[in-house]
Amino acid sequence: MLTMIKGPYLQWPTEESMTFMWETSKPATSRVEVMRAERIHSGYQGNYKQPEQILASAENSGYSLIHQLTVSGLEPGTIYFYKVYSQNEQEAAEAGPFPFKTAMLPGEPFSFTVTSETGGYSGFDITGGEINNSIFAQMKKYRPDFSLFIGDIVNDRTNYADWDQYFFSPGKELLQDTPSFSCLGNHENGGSWYYDFFAFTAPKNYYSFDYGDAHFIALDSTDFINNDTYPASSGKFQAGNAQYDFLVQDLQNTSAKWKIVYFHYSPYVSGGYQVEALRALCPLLEQHSVDLVLSSHTIVYERSYPLRSGRLDFKDGIVYVVAGGAGAMPEWLLPKREWFTSQSLAVPHFLQVAVTPQQLEIRAIDHQGALFDKFSIFKDMDGAKKYI
Known part of the structure; x- marks a missing residue:
């Protein structure tokens, strides 16, 4: 049949x-x-x-x-x-x-949701997938214009059945009326199904797009930090590397009001699996006034203070959010927060982000629908920021 x-x-x-x-x-x-x-x-x-x-x-x-x-x-x-x-x-x-x-024109508000680890958490999930089902259902209630998945959609990149079990089946009702974007996590890296199932622009492991007043850039952190060097740099943060050159040119060519970058490995998280080598990207992101960086890998929620040049900067800093969403690993958190951590909690969650020409509002919501963190970035006509 x-x-x-x-x-x-x-x-x-x-x-x-x-x-x-x-x-x-x-x-x-x-x-x-x-x-x-x-x-x-x-x-x-x-x-x-x-x-x-x-x-x-x-x-x-x-x-x-x-x-x-x-x-x-x-x-x-x-x-x-x-x-x-x-x-x-x-x-x-x-x-x-x-x-x-269809996508909104510049000047029009829109919203999107963010989660990750729908497959990466599977080895620890004693609920048999109930968390994934709950998070997809909760995201659909917010009627987002699109959704971002920050890697580890599946557990085993080579296992065809994983794509249905952890993503397409629990996400069916959301995905049929809500476009999705994603980036490669370490659980997808090296598998062909990611390239078959998604219609991103070539080469698919990194790309960018505009939506309303925002410019989004997806990066492949598993290429910058590949398996044989993890968690150290693979030496690709330099001109001549195709992805690095793409990032430089893409940031130079956008005039969007908001700039959002997302990739899997976390440069800032007060927990296990922090990949400090990715901080090599921070000066470039700061130079081009990126507003928000979304990552995952550590299966917790964490929001940084605005950061610039390795210090707190409430004038021109970048906020780094770890949205290790579809799972919770409290034992992966350090005993105490790092200096850069504003809020952190290990619960299954997703983000709901509302974007207007003047405001970027981020809400962190658990798999039962409870709000547990919220912050906003305001920007005036001259680009000056205010964080609340």
């Missing part, structure tokens, strides 16, 4: 396009239809009627297992619905309609 065994799920939102992906149980064709979302006073889905009018479509008549189609020509910050179809000579399968929203 032809079935959709992963997805459909959303990838790479832009102001005028969306990419749709899914996997079928057998090789089949691909087709996606995008439909107008018509508001009503009550009814089908979030006060939208059952969609009927097809506005745009894309298809591939070739047979494949993993399907990827992009529909363009859409309006920014607009809700649509979509349906996907696959068929071979004997059978057909379809899914939808599901809603989605």
